[in-house]
Amino acid sequence: MEMNEITVDNETMAHIAIFEKIARIELMECVENEDMILFVVGEHKMAEMFRKNKEVISQLKEKINKHILVAEVSRDLLTFVRNIFFRYGVNEIQISWKNNRTDIVVGVKPEEIGKVIGKEGKNIKLFKDAVSRYFNVNSISVKQ
Template sequence: MANIKLTVEEMKYMALLQDLTGAVARDCIIDNENNRIIFIVRPGDAGKAIGRRGANINKLRRLLGKEIEVIEHADDLEAMVKNIFAPARVLGIRLAQRNGRKILYVTVDPNDKGRAIGKGGRKVNIARLVLKRYFDIDDIKIR
């Protein structure tokens, strides 16, 4: 797993998440390009971070003025991919090396393909950021 260094800003956001929700954040990725913050939380803490009917996430959104994403952490690649693309059903993954680049092929249930890609490719962009940081994967293809 990658050796991740957090900035002061990221640590502040992680502390805010924990204070507001009680969920423990393991990592925080600030995506200024898409005005979004991605929290990687301890396994089992996603529900606590989101809150009943999304109350905690909505409160954080209003407070920070940014989109908020919550993903449960997993140590192995397949489990992390499933957590990122939830609720889409991931049927399998395959890692390939092409021209010195790591490309991850994710096979999803055909009924969930749109959900896995996300509006405007939102989910895939999140997956690229997270998987690059944790597993040094250069690109993701959804099948």
């Protein structure tokens, strides 16, 4: 998988250290905004993480004081998108490849749309940033 170059600030470095200490697995990616932090772990690592520490999410939330989302990476775009949006009741993912563009529309439970989009679109941007670190994606939007 091709990864884009990113810069990590001290706060993110601290969050990575907290994650690895609590989850006891290696972290692949950490993307965050003011309200949420998305930790991306390796393929098939979620089960291992919960086996090692069933309280991992609540402990992370307590230490970091943000909404916590953990998703497994995948070499497959559809699977990776589903993993990121899993918590929001994904019922459909449409990926279109046209004119050198990759656009994704994710269908989620109606009551989850606000959470997916986030204040001023911050969460959907965060999800797009995470996906874009592994895949060349032009847009991600959400629908019910």
